[in-house]
Amino acid sequence: MIDIVVNGEPRSVEETLSPVGLIESLGLSPKAVIVEYNGAVVKATDLSARRLSSGDHLELIQIVGGG
Numbered sequence: 001m002i003d004i005v006v007n008g009e010p011r012s013v014e015e016t017l018s019p020v021g022l023i024e025s026l027g028l029s030p031k032a033v034i035v036e037y038n039g040a041v042v043k044a045t046d047l048s049a050r051r052l053s054s055g056d057h058l059e060l061i062q063i064v065g066g067g
Contacts, residue, residue: 007058019042034060
């Protein structure tokens, strides 16, 4: 297990988890979330190539449509 921070909250996750896996485990769609990963916005297409590391900080912003 590694310790990361998601939206300001400490969280322990499996070491092999990708940001996409984290997003899906939270019940969100990776296509409907903007991800700030250690201070930089990451394109959705680049998320699956990354692996979470101890101390990472992620901010997840869910996109909501409507009218």
